[in-house]
Amino acid sequence: TRSLVLAAAQLGPIQKAEGRDVAVGRMVRLMEKAHQRGAEVVVFPELALTTFFPRWYEEDISQADHWYETALPSNETAPLFEAARKYGIAFHLGYAEKTPDGHRFNTAVFVNPKGEVMLKYRKVHLPGHKDYDPIRKVQHLEKRYFEVGDLGFPVVRAPVAGHEVNVGMMICNDRRWPESWRVMGLQQVELVMLGYNTPSLNMDNRGFEAHHLRVFHSHLTIQAGCYQNACFAVATAKAGTEDGHELFGHSIIVNPQGEIMAQATSWGDELIVAEADLGMCELGRTTIFNFAKHRRPEAYGRITAQ
C-alpha cells in the first residue's frame, strides 16, 4: 500500500507585536511532535509566520513590508528547514511573498526534507476589499496587500516519504470554490494541502449567516472537494484570538470519501495526525468520478466564460 502519515500543525494566535522568532519557535516544536508521532508531511496554516495582518490598514503599502518574506529560507525561517532535515519531514508553509520586482502574493510552498521547494502556489481567490472600509469593524484587506496568484492551480508528482504523490495546494478562501478543487482533480491530485485564517464572525453576514454555520461551511467545502475529486486534504487553521479578533480553528484531515479522519479540538498550537492510504483515491476516480467516462465538459462552457 501507498501509505503516508499526514499532519496538520494548527497554530494558535500570533499577536501583532510578536516577531517571526515566536512563530517559528512554536512551529519547530510542532515539527518535533510530528516526528514523535511518525508524521511524514506537516501542513502549517496560511500566513503562518505572522498575525493575520490584512486586518490592519496601512495607507502606504511600503509600511507593510515587514509582513512579507523576500527570501526563503531567511535567518528567521531557517530553523524550520533545519527541523525538516533533522526529522526527514516534508512541510507546507503559508507566507506573504514579496518578489524581487515588487509583486506581493499570498503564497504557500511545499518543501522536501532537503529544503528544496517542490511546489509553489499563489492564492487565486482573494477575499475582502482594497480600501479602508469605515463600515466594517474589522478590515479584511487581502485585495490591498496581494495580487491575484499567477500560477494557476498546479499539481506535481512529488517524491514524498518513498512514494510518488500527486500534490496540490490552495489557500483559505480558495477552498470554498469548487473550481479550485476540480482544476486539481483534473490533474489527478491525491493530496491537497491548504492553510486558513478564518474569522469566527463574518463582517458581511447581513443577518443571514448564523455564527454556528462558519465551521460547517469550512468543513462542508473541504469534505465535498475531497469526495468529488477523490483526494485527501490536510486543512490547517490559525486559531484563537489575535489582538481581540477570533479565528475559528477546527483544522481537519479528510479522506476521499469526504470523511473527517482527524480534527483539532483546541484553539492553540495542536498537531493532528492521520494515516492516508493513497490507494483510496482509486475508487472515486475509477467509478462515479471517472472523468474520462462521465464528465460532460461540452455542457460546462459557462464555467470559463468571462
Ligand code: CDT
Ligand atoms: N484568509 C481568508 O481567505 N479568509 C476568508 C475569510 C473571508 S471574510 C472576508 C475565508 O474564506 O475563510
